Amino acid sequence: MTPEHLTADFESVQAHYDLSDDFFRLFLDPTMTYSCAYFPTGKETLQDSQIAKIDLSLGKLDLKPGERLLDIGCGWGSTAMRAREKYGPKVVGLTLSKNQFAYANRLAKGKDGLEFRLEGWETYHEPCDKIVSIGALEHFGPQKYEAFFARCKESLGRNGLMLLHTITTGTFKKSFTFLRWTHFLLTSIFPGGRLPDPEQVVGHGRLAGFELLHAESLRMHYARTLDLWAGNLERNRAEAIKVTNEETYVTYMKYLRSCAPYFRSGEINVFQFLMRAI
Numbered sequence: 224m225t226p227e228h229l230t231a232d233f234e235s236v237q238a239h240y241d242l243s244d245d246f247f248r249l250f251l252d253p254t255m256t257y258s259c260a261y262f263p264t265g266k267e268t269l270q271d272s273q274i275a276k277i278d279l280s281l282g283k284l285d286l287k288p289g290e291r292l293l294d295i296g297c298g299w300g301s302t303a304m305r306a307r308e309k310y311g312p313k314v315v316g317l318t319l320s321k322n323q324f325a326y327a328n329r330l331a332k333g334k335d336g337l338e339f340r341l342e343g344w345e346t347y348h349e350p351c352d353k354i355v356s357i358g359a360l361e362h363f364g365p366q367k368y369e370a371f372f373a374r375c376k377e378s379l380g381r382n383g384l385m386l387l388h389t390i391t392t393g394t395f396k397k398s399f400t401f402l403r404w405t406h407f408l409l410t411s412i413f414p415g416g417r418l419p420d421p422e423q424v425v426g427h428g429r430l431a432g433f434e435l436l437h438a439e440s441l442r443m444h445y446a447r448t449l450d451l452w453a454g455n456l457e458r459n460r461a462e463a464i465k466v467t468n469e470e471t472y473v474t475y476m477k478y479l480r481s482c483a484p485y486f487r488s489g490e491i492n493v494f495q496f497l498m499r500a501i
């Protein structure tokens with residue numbers, strides 16, 4: 224039997240992502256990518272910058288046709304799709320959201336080598352060559368970090384690469400306002416979520432048998448992404464209220480608008496960690 228702390232958190236994850244695809248469509252880009260974008264020149268559209276982020280992430284993994292890639296926390300499927308089409312590995316994407324699973328399955332229909340599962344990493348035991356995980360670690364909670372890295376190491380064996388992209392804590396000048404804001408974010412928006420310290424990510428990786436090859440902060444890129452999401456949602460206010468309700472719209476505007484300043488000030492950060500299993 225799986226220990227209690229190792230069961231996947233379907234309920235809290237679905238509470239966020241299964242709100243309504245029509246609602247998320249009103250502020251995300253057409254690929255429905257829901258994580259920090261990457262603006263190499265600062266002039267990209269949101270969609271181009273999301274594709275640039277996906278390519279930045281997949282490029283670090285040096286993917287080859289015939290390899291097996293595991294996407295932990297695949298969202299609506301954009302990274303897995305791009306990986307399969309542009310870089311050629313066989314891809315399995317895991318999500319705990321029913322809506323994302325249904326949506327991603329529609330994308331994968333008729334395409335071989337691209338599979339989505341409504342499953343957490345907690346129960347996934349198959350071997351793979353590479354792992355990408357973008358914006359999912361924030362959901363796990365520190366009680367699972369040790370098991371998460373051990374499970375990734377077990378799937379990768381030796382020499383496999385993992386690209387872990389996650390929001391982290393930032394500088395340590397924590398104010399009461401900041402603590403109140405994290406409480407709002409991790410209870411009202413992402414119930415059960417926690418932000419790891421960058422050192423915790425690297426440390427747990429090392430204990431499980433990973434070496435850190437590269438770490439990159441995308442902090443200012445997340446601030447810009449959030450500004451664009453908030454602008455989109457604000458422009459689509461009437462439709463957003465129609466597909467959800469006024470309270471949801473107000474809460475999401477508060478969430479999207481309030482995160483960007485904390486990325487700008489450095490009180491929170493977002494990193495891509497490239498690790499190799501040794």
Ligand SMILES: C[S@@+](CC[C@H](N)C(=O)[O-])C[C@H]1O[C@@H](n2cnc3c(N)ncnc32)[C@H](O)[C@@H]1O
Pocket residue numbers: 231232236240255256257258295296297298299301302317318319320323342343344345356357358359362363
């Ligand atoms: C912020 S979304 C990011 C989605 C996608 N990577 C992207 O960049 O658009 C977080 C994803 O993590 C997934 N997730 C959360 N906990 C998970 C778990 N224990 N196992 C697998 N996926 C999980 C959610 O279902 C969701 O798809």
